[in-house]
Amino acid sequence: xxxxxxxxxxxxxxxxxxxxxxxxxxxxxxxxxxxxxxxxxxxxxxxxxxxxxxxxxxxxxxxxxxxxxxxxxxxxxxxxxxxxxxxxxxxxxxxxxxxxxxxxxxxxxxxxxxxxxxxxxxxxxxxxxxxxxxxxxxxxxxxxxxxxxxxxxxxxxxxxxxxxxxxxxxxxxxxxxxxxxxxxxxxxxxxxxxxxxxxxxxxxxxxxxxxxxxxxxxxxxxxxxxxxxxxxxxxxxxxxxxxxxxxxxxxxxxxxxxxxxxxxxxxxxxxxxxxxxxxxxxxxxxxxxxxxxxxxxxxxxxxxxxxxxxxxxxxxxxxxxxxxxxxxxxxxxxxxxxxxxxxxxxxxxxxxxxxxxxxxxxxxxxxxxxxxxxxxxxxxxxxxxxxxxxxxxxxxxxxxxxxxxxxxxxxxxxxxxxxxxxxxxxxxxxxxxxxxxxxxxxxxxxxxxxxxxxxxxxxxxxxxxxxxxxxx
Amino acid sequence: xxxxxxxxxxxxxxxxxxxxxxxxxxxxxxxxxxxxxxxxxxxxxxxxxxxxxxxxxxxxxxxxxxxxxxxxxxxxxxxxxxxxxxxxxxxxxxxxxxxxxxxxxxxxxxxxxxxxxxxxxxxxxxxxxxxxxxxxxxxxxxxxxxxxxxxxxxxxxxxxxxxxxxxxxxxxxxxxxxxxxxxxxxxxxxxxxxxxxxxxxxxxxxxxxxxxxxxxxxxxxxxxxxxxxxxxxxxxxxxxxxxxxxxxxxxxxxxxxxxxxxxxxxxxxxxxxxxxxxxxxxxxxxxxxxxxxxxxxxxxxxxxxxxxxxxxxxxxxxxxxxxxxxxxxxxxxxxxxxxxxxxxxxxxxxxxxxxxxxxxxxxxxxxxxxxxxxxxxxxxxxxxxxxxxxxxxxxxxxxxxxxxxxxxxxxxxxxxxxxxxxxxxxxxxxxxxxxxxxxxxxxxxxxxxxxxxxxxxxxxxxxxxx
Numbered sequence: 007x008x009x010x011x012x013x014x015x016x017x018x019x020x021x022x023x024x025x026x027x028x029x030x031x032x033x034x035x036x037x038x039x040x041x042x043x044x045x046x047x048x049x050x051x052x053x054x055x056x057x058x059x060x061x062x063x064x065x066x067x068x069x070x071x072x073x074x075x076x077x078x079x080x081x082x083x084x085x086x087x088x089x090x091x092x093x094x095x096x097x098x099x100x101x102x103x104x105x106x107x108x109x110x111x112x113x114x115x116x117x118x119x120x121x122x123x124x125x126x127x128x129x130x131x132x133x134x135x136x137x138x139x140x141x142x143x144x145x146x147x148x149x150x151x152x153x154x155x156x157x158x159x160x161x162x163x164x165x166x167x168x169x170x171x172x173x174x175x176x177x178x179x180x181x182x183x184x185x186x187x188x189x190x191x192x193x194x195x196x197x198x199x200x201x202x203x204x205x206x207x208x209x210x211x212x213x214x215x216x217x218x219x220x221x222x223x224x225x226x227x228x229x230x231x232x233x234x235x236x237x238x239x240x241x242x243x244x245x246x247x248x249x250x251x252x253x254x255x256x257x258x259x260x261x262x263x264x265x266x267x268x269x270x271x272x273x274x275x276x277x278x279x280x281x282x283x284x285x286x287x288x289x290x291x292x293x294x295x296x297x298x299x300x301x302x303x304x305x306x307x308x309x310x311x312x313x314x315x316x317x318x319x320x321x322x323x324x325x326x327x328x329x330x331x332x333x334x335x336x337x338x339x340x341x342x343x344x345x346x347x348x349x350x351x352x353x354x355x356x357x358x359x360x361x362x363x364x365x366x367x368x369x370x371x372x373x374x375x376x377x378x379x380x381x382x383x384x385x386x387x388x389x390x391x392x393x394x395x396x397x398x399x400x401x402x403x404x405x406x407x408x409x410x411x412x413x414x415x416x417x418x419x420x421x422x423x424x425x426x427x428x429x430x431x432x433x434x435x436x437x438x439x440x441x442x443x444x445x446x447x448x449x450x451x452x453x454x455x456x457x458x459x460x461x462x463x464x465x466x467x468x469x470x471x472x473x474x475x476x477x478x
Numbered sequence: 479x480x481x482x483x484x485x486x487x488x489x490x491x492x493x494x495x496x497x498x499x500x501x502x503x504x505x506x507x508x509x510x511x512x513x514x515x516x517x518x519x520x521x522x523x524x525x526x527x528x529x530x531x532x533x534x535x536x537x538x539x540x541x542x543x544x545x546x547x548x549x550x551x552x553x554x555x556x557x558x559x560x561x562x563x564x565x566x567x568x569x570x571x572x573x574x575x576x577x578x579x580x581x582x583x584x585x586x587x588x589x590x591x592x593x594x595x596x597x598x599x600x601x602x603x604x605x606x607x608x609x610x611x612x613x614x615x616x617x618x619x620x621x622x623x624x625x626x627x628x629x630x631x632x633x634x635x636x637x638x639x640x641x642x643x644x645x646x647x648x649x650x651x652x653x654x655x656x657x658x659x660x661x662x663x664x665x666x667x668x669x670x671x672x673x674x675x676x677x678x679x680x681x682x683x684x685x686x687x688x689x690x691x692x693x694x695x696x697x698x699x700x701x702x703x704x705x706x707x708x709x710x711x712x713x714x715x716x717x718x719x720x721x722x723x724x725x726x727x728x729x730x731x732x733x734x735x736x737x738x739x740x741x742x743x744x745x746x747x748x749x750x751x752x753x754x755x756x757x758x759x760x761x762x763x764x765x766x767x768x769x770x771x772x773x774x775x776x777x778x779x780x781x782x783x784x785x786x787x788x789x790x791x792x793x794x795x796x797x798x799x800x801x802x803x804x805x806x807x808x809x810x811x812x813x814x815x816x817x818x819x820x821x822x823x824x825x826x827x828x829x830x831x832x833x834x835x836x837x838x839x840x841x842x843x844x845x846x847x848x849x850x851x852x853x854x855x856x857x858x859x860x861x862x863x864x865x866x867x868x869x870x871x872x873x874x875x876x877x878x879x880x881x882x883x884x885x886x887x888x889x890x891x892x893x894x895x896x897x898x899x900x901x902x903x904x905x906x907x908x909x910x911x912x913x914x915x916x917x918x919x920x921x922x923x924x925x926x927x928x929x930x931x932x933x934x935x936x937x938x939x940x941x942x943x944x
Contacts, residue, residue, distance in 0.1 A: 070927075071925075071927065072926060072927050073927065073931075074930055074931070074934060075861075139848065140849050140853075143847050143853075144849065147842065147847055154890075154891050155894045162891050162895075165891065166887060166891065169883065169887055170883075170884075177876045177877065177879065177880045180857070180860075180876060181860075181872065181876050184857075184860060184861050184864050184872065185864065185869075188861070188864050188865055
């Protein structure tokens, strides 16, 4: 059988070089679009293989890497992994397509996006924790350079805050991975081996490892109280950077959390605390979002609400909750990428992204305004969008595990949804007074809107495409 | 013992190195001297590489031992020396003079990993440190201060070393490292423990271990860059090798004591280096402190005191040699354009892309970011600490890597800022050498397997571990 994941990673790696080589901006961008387009096509083939080719799902592609520790370069194509790879491919392609408001000297942004895509796909597919850690850090550093070198405003400050949190998380992650390795009966980094044998690790050690992993992933998701890097990082990053950081990088944490809960046998003892933390985080973020006027910061806190809901789904520890969490990762990744693409487009068109100034976007930029409405629909879980399927599954799962309390976090979505509709009405759709546009929304941005919005509806109307992977 | 040309080629090449160095003093042709030295060093590199590949074991003149351990280190030292040789050639005006002294120094450096007795070690260390002082002092009057510091330090180090050997003498009358490890005739005694401690002090002074490392920042900053690169990339590593050899042959029975002493030293050294680096404004001085903290990481492997720990230390010695030499080469080349402080470096990426990118990759590697060689080294080191139960040491080590991001990140974000200064042009050969160093850092980071296997073979061949 074709080693499809290796193929995808190799294409992405060539994409990094191809986007780095040319001297001018346009060629670099074009090459990045071509290579991330190929990656997307291959990811679609991956979904097709998963659904149709017998025996492909859960197959492992591996070559020996460091034999002394039994580390293989191993990649698994399980349903969760396939869904997240697809997400990374779609979001990265859209990120290479859109235009940012500051594009002078931003040629080197494209190799970074490709490097980030490479790390995201490698991380989601990784079959052992060592490879997981390597791709994790590559992604973190690529995102750091996106913010610090190509950001606007307080970019340096935001990038440093981001880096401090991220490296803190990486340090915890590295230490816990080493601990797991030395406490498994036959020393191993393999995720499937650890999952099967975690009950043999002493309870106390497991609890410690769990806590360290949990904090590391909380930083990345982000979950209260390790969230303070997001608002500045998202606000300062270039449009492309915000799209991939919010859309894909935050899924590193969510995916890690999913692995953690399925990997360690001790996790069922902690699930109710995780549920509580997720709920608190969602409510906290919902109320903080209401105090923001910068569209990017609103989007940042909305995404933090969703991170809390994802954690709740994972902590439910039943198939509804977990499937819902996975679907929400996909849905939210697409929605937040769309949101940031729109905000980028509006910033180019109006030179402004503060909602107290921005009025009547619909008059001069109709596409952006209605796309924003679609994004809000999807993030508040209106039927026919991908967000609806995800929310329904998560809350069924939560109610099954935590009884009637499971429904409470749903109100955080309502709170933030209320605010988002108010924003849409006031700044986007109402035409009582209108801001004057300074230029048109670029064509590239519109293309990205269409691609992302189409995916949101596709996975909302036909959830069976991806949910089918779980039943093959 | 069978006569084997590859074995004897190494002492022969070393002899030829000194001979050509001496000749170059007379005919005073820079290019010829450079070419001859490079070819001979490449010869040593090739011979050691073949010895390493075949896992050769031999004892020459009953003083030099060829083993996977010495071959591994000769490969490292000869390749680093090739780079330093190029750097000295391209930046020093009186290269033919340096060439002779460096070739003498090379003998000392190459002898330590092959040493078979304590006497060989003390002579080799002396052969290494005396020429280093001369090399610093050659720069002229303004280098008198670092040269004096280096001189005092070497004098203390060698005398302490002599005393340590004297204390160990009753327990090891042949002064042989090999015999001691196999016979293991020791009774525990406080004299012996004192000897162990003094060995740590003597080598720790050269290897930049706390609290014997206050000279490092001054000398590193004061000395000309090619000498700084040499001290950081070779002299310091040689001291570590000597320490590992002595501790795990002569004192192989006392791994518990070694573990305690080195754990404490490692923790203090890491904190001293990293906290010191945070407040520096001079880039060269910052890297001096960074190199101290790296000495702390290397000691973590020695503190683990098992075969895995030695392997990790040897790996990190290899990794750090390349990283720090690369860093000091870039810094030295930029010094000519008046770049010294973190502020001067702002906007370097606009002025010279490769220098900024190279320094960034080296710093990310020093900070332990995958997939670079420094990450693999740290991963091995902290794993070895956990494997021998030193979990606290591993946590403190990882915490220190976290701290180090702060000062590396500061320089990186400064380099990628705006600049209106004129651009900096480097020579083609500079691009080639920097490119080669970066290739090593990236290649062995992405695929560390060959180097890990070599380090493992080296660690297990060191007497004391089966």
